Amino acid sequence: MSFLHLLIVFPIFAVAIIPIIAKAVPRLHLGWAILAVPIFLFISFITFVPQISANETIAAAISWIPALDLHFAVYLDGLSLIFALLITGVGSLVVFYSIYYLSKERESLPHFYSYLMLFMGAMLGVVLTDNLMVLYLFWELTSVSSFLLIAFWYRRRKSQYGAQKSFLITVGGGIAMLMGFIMLQVMSGTTSIQEIISMRNSIQDHELFIPALVLILLGAFTKSAQFPFHIWLPDAMEAPTPVSAYLHSATMVKAGLFLVARFTPVFGGEATWFWLVSGVGIFTMFWGALFAMKQKDLKALLAYSTISQLGLIMSLFGLGSAALNGGADTDSVVYTTAIFVGLFHLVNHSTFKGALFMIVGIIDHGVGTRDIRKLGGLITLMPITFTLAVISSFSMAGMPPFNGFLSKEMFFTATLTATELSIFNMDTLGVVFPGLALIGSIFTFTYSTILVFRTFTGNYQREKLEKEPHEASIGLLISPIILCSLVVLLFFFPNQLSRFLLAPAMNGILPSYAGAEDFIPHIYAWHGFNTELFMTLGVVAGGFLLFKKYNLWKEVYDLFPSRISLDNGYRQILSISESTSNRFTNFYMTGFLRHYLFYIYAFLITVVGGTLFITGSFVLNTANDAPIGIYEALLVIIMGSAAVSILFTKSRMTATLLNGVLGYCIAIFFVLFRAPDLALTQLVVETVTTVLFLLCFYHLPEWSKEDRNLKVRIPKIIISASTGALTVLIALSVQGNRLFESISSYFEESYELAGGRNIVNTILGDFRALDTMLEVVVLFIAGIGVYTLIKVKAQDGGDSDERK
Template identity: 75%
Template sequence: MTSIHILLLIPILAAFLIPVIGRQFPKLHLGWAALPIPIVLFSFFVSKVSSISAGETFTGSVAWIRALDLYFSVYLDGLSLIFTLLITGIGSLVVLYSIFYLSKERESLSHFYAYLLLFMGAMLGVVLSDNLMVLYLFWELTSISSFLLIAFWFRRKKSRYGAQKSFLITVGGGISMLVGFIMLQVMTGTNSVQEIIAMRDSIQEHELFVPALVLILLGAFTKSAQFPFHIWLPDAMEAPTPVSAYLHSATMVKAGLFLVARFTPVFGGEATWFWLVSGVGIFTMFWGSFSAVRQKDLKALLAYSTISQLGLIMSLFGLGSAALQGGASAESVIYTKAIFAALFHLVNHSTFKGALFMVVGIVDHEVGTRDIRKLGGLISLMPITFTLTVISSFSMAGLPPFNGFLSKEMFFTAVLNANEMTIFSMDTWGLLFPIIAWIGSIFTFTYSMIVVFRTFLGPYRREKLEKDPHEAPVGMLISPIILCMLVILLFFVPNRLSDYLLSPAMNSILPAYQNMDGLIPKISPWHGFNLELFMTAGVVLLGAFLLRTYRYWNVVYDFFPEKRSIDRGYQWMLARGESGSKRATDRYMTGFLTNYLYYIYGFLLLVVGGTLWLTGSIVIDTSNDAPVSVYEGIIIVIMATAAISILFTKSRMTATLLNGVLGYSIAIFFVLFRAPDLALTQLVVETVTTVLFLLCFYHLPEWSKEERSLKVRFPKMVVSIGTGALTVLLALSVQGNKMFESISSYFEDSYKLAGGRNIVNSILGDFRAFDTMLEVVVLFIAGVGVYTLIKLKEPKGGDDIERE
């Protein structure tokens, strides 16, 4: 096991230790116990930067289930390094921020940090796994841990709803992704991602190639909140602000982007991949920014802005994938710059959006509301928070001197290049990309200014606030200050980031282009008077105009009423699904044992009987059967008579005794077949069963008179006779369809093999010892359960969880 394996498991193991530490040190804020973990992990991955930038990769594999080609394989390259640094670096800042944001007197911190560390380990597993199935395992673990984090304030109905919604959508996409992974495994015969990338050329013509592509993208789109799966992200904002800053700006929502980047070497150059990734991404970018402007809650605004920024990055990955059409060439290098812009903006977005979530959390924490309609005039009361908001918001708007300006300019370059593409029919549709990107950027500027001007400028309305506003404590300001310093620093020295992180990541996504001149562009804060700069000037002018005239044009949102939204469609499907499942359940969960037996035996007759009939497996061969003796025939007649008599008895006592006749007759059969141990066991079991029947019947009401009409009794007769006949046919067919030689001869030598003269005892005690032991354990667990239910007392009091 490599050092990466060990480090990967540290946060997951720590998640289980955090509650123990909390019980041992009740006065300790558990954030201080959790903080060293992401710091240590971040330090380790920083130490690998120079090696990765020099072209090295770090791999390791531990066998898990060899027969299924499951290996716990890790692969650290330029692409995964960027994500590990974001996960651990911003994770460290989020944990530090949460120490001052969450109160140890009012919050269950042991649960919070256990969930947070579990999520951190799951995200590291996603970006480091080189095995498809292991990647999927960690992928779904991120959904589970994020569900727990979003529902942390579980007494709120909106928190529970938001957690359920994100879970259903992301897990649904994850299952789709799993099917795509299985198709990839079928096509390549391996679960290794790197081996699949190496086999790209040999699988492109496979009939499963495009279906696998679409299914994997569904998983990526749901996780990264792409249209129309974006509806879960705004509701997930009910989570505490540290969760939003971590999951919904820097990590979880970036998992889908990572998946697209990792599989671009496999599917890039395919028209379906190009259009789905770039088309869905650019529309998501526009729709997210357009929807953000109408929001009245600051976190809801940031949620839609995150959707927009994720769409921007997704579209860049799609546009850049065109470079793989036709292989590496100097002409295709221009397309690779879109992927470079995607990686650059991915880092930039994590810095300014993480800071924005934190400052909005500060406003909420110190003012008591996030409602934009109640805020204003806070600049003099919270000057440091205002400064941080200006830096992060202006960077999101794409203004200098902040890093968002650089990557936004590169985004404009990429969409303008798309207009000149001659592949994938871009000569017809290419013009749409720069138009949609420019309009979306105008709305991006508008909502970025709303965060600043509507929160900190304008009239101060103390009567609408829940608290007296004041600046946040220093501890809560440290994390956003560090992020804002990065926002400014990356503007002035972007090429350091490019040389050490972006360039190795580019080589991971486009291995065919390694060391090609012109692949890695040099980033310059000033790139002259060009069309991109004029587009930025237009964004600022029109964005400012929309902000000032919002009251006049916001009627446009009336054309997109809430009752016709995608979110309302999700709620309708959820309600219909719940009501439909309830109706279906009510139809078969009737409370009558007779109906349940109909379902069980009817299904048995349909499936087993139908299979026997269709496959022609009903073959009866009695040539090797032993002759039936007179004594055996007599017992068979007695058993048949007793079984038929049960149908006509009117007394429970008589029915119980006749049922006992069947059991005791089987014991006699065991005696005749020279199995005294089995006969003794059967006698004991039958005696106990009969006594229990009589005891239960003693407490039951009188046997009501059964309706004896043909309509009621005929279905019972058909099912009963059919089940009995099927059982006999199945037993006889097994005898007539022997595919292998009997193993009974092996057990005849039980004395030599196991030291037992009784074959049955040897089978149960030696040959099947583990099976017998587990059966005993099952009986023991059942007994403990019965005893617990008997002794269990209904607790007093009730749960005060909010129901409405």
């Protein structure tokens, strides 16, 4: 096991020891012990930076199921390193923040940190694995662990609903993604992602290429909350603030972005990929920004702003994928700038959005509400929080001197470039991208302004607050202070980030362009008086005007009634699914065993019999069958007569006796076939079961006239006869389709191999000894259980009122 493997399993291993730590040091806040895990992981990944920045990669694999090409393969390059640092770096700050946010007296901290570490390990597995199926395993583990984190306050109905909603949507997308992965494996013959990337030219003309592309994007869009799958993210805000700061700003929602970036070398340059990724992304940016402004809850506002920012990054990855449409010419290299900006803004977003979630948590912690209508005038009461809010909010709005300004300017450049190039007819449709980018950025500036000024300025409304406002403790402030410091530092020193992290990540996404001129753009804070600057001035002017005149135009949201919203559509689908399943369940769950047997055998006949008939698998070959003797024919006639008589009998006792005739006839067959030991076993079993049936049926009422009615029995007769016929046909077909040489010759040497003259005994006692031993153990355990129940009953003297 390599060091990278250990880094992935380390937080998962921590889950196992968290209960031990909690019991060992009950007075210590569990977060202090858990904090060592993400810090160790972050430092470990930092040590890889020199190696990765030199354009080296690290790969290792552990064989798992070689026959299925399943290996726990890991691959660390610039792209996976950026995500690993975000997962562990922001994770460290979130754990530290949670120590002061979550009370060890009121919260179940072992559960919280177990879920958090499980999620961290799953995310590291997603970004570091090089095997499709292992990636899917970790992908769904992120969905499960995020479900547990969102539902941490499980007594709240909104937490339950939000967790269920996120789980259903993301897991649904994950299943679609799995189908896409299987198609990729069919096309390439491998589950290694890097091998698939190297085979791009040989699989892009395959008929499954486009279906696999669409299915994989469904997984990415659902996880990264792209339109129309974004509806789960606002409801997920019911999770504790540390969870929101971690999952919904820096990690889980970025998994879809990672998936798109990782598979860009495979699907990039394909028109379907380009239009889906860039089109859905840019519209999601616009849609999320539009609806962020109408939110009354600060976390809901941040949720929609996250949707918008994720759409922005997704659109950049889509625009940049056009570079793979041709060679490394001047136009294509210009497109690679979009990929670079997407990576840059991905890092920037994690810093200012993580800080914003923590700031909102501080406000909620300090005043007892997140309702914007109740807030205002907190600037003098919470000055440090206000300062941090200004830095992070205006970075999100794209204002200097913050890192968001740099990536926002480059975003404008990328969208403007889309109108100048002819790839995929962008010369005619490309104007949509800068248009939506400008409108979405205006809305972004507006809701960023709302977040700051509606919360910290205006009238102070103490009567509407649940707590006396106060500045947060230094423990709660340290994490957002660190993130806000990065917001400022990245504005002044962006090219250091570019050199050591962004450039290697670019090589991972577009390896064929590595070394091309202007492949890695230089980041400038000032570009002169150009179109991007005038767009920024328009954003400020338009956003400030919308903020000041909000009451005049907010009625525009009435054009989107809740009854036709995507949320309502989801609820309707859920309601219809539940009611339909209830009606269907009530239809077949009658409480009668005979009905359940009817369904089971009808399904067996339809599926198995239909499949064998359609495929022509029924083959009757009697060439090697032994001749049928007179005694065998008589026994068959007797058994057939007894079986038919059971259908017309009027009492349970008669039916039981006739069923016994069938069993004893089988015992006689064993005698004729020279298997006396089997005949003896059959006689014993048949005698015991017949006696037990008689004892049980003695206490049951006789069959009613309705039960004896022939019309009631006809469906049962049909099912019984069909099941029997199917079983016989399958047995005869198996005998007539010998795909392999019989193993009977091996057992014929039982005396030489096992020292026994009876083949059956040697099979049970030697060749299948372990199986026989386990069967005996099962019977022994059952016997102990029966003995225990008898002893308990005898000691108790029957059920007492207390036990009832």
